[in-house]
Amino acid sequence: MDKYLLAYLGLSLAQILIEKGPEAYFRIVSALQTVDPKMENIQKMIDMAKHPDSYLK
Amino acid sequence: MKKWVRFSVLLLGMIFLVGCAINAQAPKDPFLTGAYRSLSAMDTTYDVSWGGFVQLYKDGLVKEETFQLGKKLANDYFVKWTDAAIYLKKYSMGEVDQGGFDLLKGLADEALKAMKDYLKEKSGGVKPII
Numbered sequence: 001m002d003k004y005l006l007a008y009l010g011l012s013l014a015q016i017l018i019e020k021g022p023e024a025y026f027r028i029v030s031a032l033q034t035v036d037p038k039m040e041n042i043q044k045m046i047d048m049a050k051h052p053d054s055y056l057k
Numbered sequence: 058m059k060k061w062v063r064f065s066v067l068l069l070g071m072i073f074l075v076g077c078a079i080n081a082q083a084p085k086d087p088f089l090t091g092a093y094r095s096l097s098a099m100d101t102t103y104d105v106s107w108g109g110f111v112q113l114y115k116d117g118l119v120k121e122e123t124f125q126l127g128k129k130l131a132n133d134y135f136v137k138w139t140d141a142a143i144y145l146k147k148y149s150m151g152e153v154d155q156g157g158f159d160l161l162k163g164l165a166d167e168a169l170k171a172m173k174d175y176l177k178e179k180s181g182g183v184k185p186i187i
Binding site: 016020024027030031032034035036038041042043046048049050051052053055056 | 082
């Protein structure tokens with residue numbers, strides 16, 4: 001991977017960590033680390049996605 | 058000054074760790090890996106954008122009418138994103154080819170942009186991070 005793209009990615013992740021907290025940071029990092037996801041990974045991603053109404057609870 | 062040094066070390070450490078993880082293994086199916094990563098990134102963008110807007114609504118800083126329109130856009134995005142994710146799941150099981158994914162992801166991208174633009178405008182111009 002291009003080193004400048006990697007630096008940009010690192011800075012973006014640092015910004016997410018600082019401004020949005022560790023949960024958002026680790027979700028992004030986890031997705032970036034997944035290579036050749038299985039059906040189970042994709043189903044888990046679908047299950048974890050929150051419907052707009054669920055934010056109101 | 059010490060804070061900046063610590064921050065720089067932390068930042069460089071994160072860049073290093075992420076770099077190692079990304080370069081550790083080349084995907085056998087770059088399309089599947091790329092599609093999964095982009096859907097995950099979209100979900101995180103939606104999560105932080107919509108979650109923040111709902112918090113403003115709960116704090117009484119957003120009018121009901123404004124909130125309901127935002128919710129309509131969020132619902133529209135969520136349905137389209139889910140369609141794209143289900144298609145990708147079917148692709149991973151070998152049931153469909155790559156062809157339809159770009160169309161579905163494109164629709165979800167458009168819906169996400171519409172939602173982000175609306176939330177940005179109605180929350181005082183706070184620019185979403187991603």
